[in-house]
Amino acid sequence: MSERLPLFVDVVRYAETGRRLTGELPLSGMTRLLPLLHDASGGAWLDLQFGKDEMKVAVVRGEIRAQVRLQCQRCLQPFDYPMRVKCALGVVTSEAEADKLPADYEPLLVTSQNMPLAAIVEDELLLALPAAPLHKEGECPVPVQSADTQAAKISPFAVLSQLKTKRSKAR
Numbered sequence: 069m070s071e072r073l074p075l076f077v078d079v080v081r082y083a084e085t086g087r088r089l090t091g092e093l094p095l096s097g098m099t100r101l102l103p104l105l106h107d108a109s110g111g112a113w114l115d116l117q118f119g120k121d122e123m124k125v126a127v128v129r130g131e132i133r134a135q136v137r138l139q140c141q142r143c144l145q146p147f148d149y150p151m152r153v154k155c156a157l158g159v160v161t162s163e164a165e166a167d168k169l170p171a172d173y174e175p176l177l178v179t180s181q182n183m184p185l186a187a188i189v190e191d192e193l194l195l196a197l198p199a200a201p202l203h204k205e206g207e208c209p210v211p212v213q214s215a216d217t218q219a220a221k222i223s224p225f226a227v228l229s230q231l232k233t234k235r236s237k238a239r
């Protein structure tokens with residue numbers, strides 16, 4: 069079931085009423101995530117259940133899936149990277165509360181009754197992104213060995229010319 073997602077969420081009230089949100093958000097509005105992506109294509113699908121756990125802690129549980137395009141740090145080509153993030157967020161209203169949160173939860177610091185939903189989703193995606201995006205083994209045009217030993221020194225243009233040389237040799 070998909071519905072029109074609200075731009076802003078009252079997390080505390082949603083937890084009290086047991087609201088569930090499902091739907092899709094565009095990546096193009098996520099300004100902190102975008103610089104880490106190759107382009108803004110794709111979206112994030114979320115299924116989030118707000119509620120209280122058995123200890124009466126307000127929680128947000130569920131899953132965020134996204135299809136993002138990253139730039140491979142070895143060959144500098146874009147590649148599709150499917151993400152699937154399991155969420156278990158404990159709602160807190162201060163840093164002190166965050167310290168007391170059970171270890172099963174990541175703190176979700178709520179400072180307003182109107183939290184931008186996209187920012188919550190964006191935070192989860194940011195945490196799940198690889199620090200050094202790379203093609204899967206066997207899918208990268210640059211051989212692993214040469215790239216790993218030289219990656220730190222190589223400029224993007226050097227990689228490109230290296231690629232071109234390899235291609236012309238292969239012909």
Ligand SMILES: [Zn+2]
Nearest residue numbers: 140143203208
């Ligand atoms: Zn690559």
